[in-house]
Amino acid sequence: MEVERVQALATVGLDALPAQFVRPSHERPENSRAIEGMTVPVISLSQPHHALVRTIHEACREWGFFLVTDHGIPPQLIRRLQEVGGEFFRLPQEEKEKYANDPSRGSFEGYGTKMTKNREEKVEWVDYFFHLMHPPCKVKHEVWPQHPPSYREVTEEYNKEILKVTEVLLELISEGLGLEKNALKATLGGDQMELEMKINLYPPCPQPQLALGVEPHTDMSAVTILVPNEVPGLQVWKDGSWFAVDYLADALFFHVGDQIEVLSNGKYKSVLHRSLVNKEKTRMSWAVFCTPPHEALIGPLPGLIDDHNPAKYSTKTYAEFRHRKFNKLPQ
């Protein structure tokens, strides 16, 4: 199937944005300016344990989003991850097409461009590369980029580091919810908990004020940890407004996803977010989605419900949750 890639479209030097990318008036960035100045929480992992549990708890409750500093991942490793991802997208188009995925046949891994149109028949200004990174028994190295040759080594190294940070954060969040520290990871499958890598590429856009890179959504994951390049664009929704998230070098952008909202029985909300695009610059981001395995049963944790706090969400497998979300069915 022929798929029109946004990157290929962007390189022909368009004067105007093609109609399928023009958002309806109320969705346009120009008509929903983000609040600047009030900044999202920035949390250093090097602060004392007690304070750390509390600040993370507050950030998850108030924002569902925060930036993480002093996380221990070497900045050079983040740089290398960005280099190998950038190099893949600089390959000739026909090379990239060898990795094309086909979500309509259930094959999500590989090189893709979202074609499913939303209710207004609009699409997003973004191409991506998506693949599983963890657990090792589910990883298909043959679908990962073979070029540059160092892609695999760098990504495996990053996977190791991001897994450690994810586990630390899940422990801190468990404690903040008043649970035993292993509670969330165990519910998310323990050693079978999955990490997925999605590299987003937002090419320069001829009329960025009319388009969106990704439209407003919450992530289906338990949590998402993202690093962007230096081009800002992410916005998060809080109390009825969009907030622009400034770039902070080497920080990890942490999102509460739908599964933590369910497990916490709504104490923490998965954060609504979107991304904007840029006229001159290419924006990229590396999102790692931490998810349960498909067969895991996810519902409000027993320790968080009682007669005064009845369950607000139904319990279902992650596969069922995904099916409903993809098909826009009620949960």
Ligand SMILES: O=C(O)CCC(=O)C(=O)O
């Ligand atoms: O690029 C970004 O900052 C956001 C990407 C995103 O929300 C996603 O891939 O789910």
Ligand SMILES: [Fe+2]
């Ligand atoms: Fe997202």
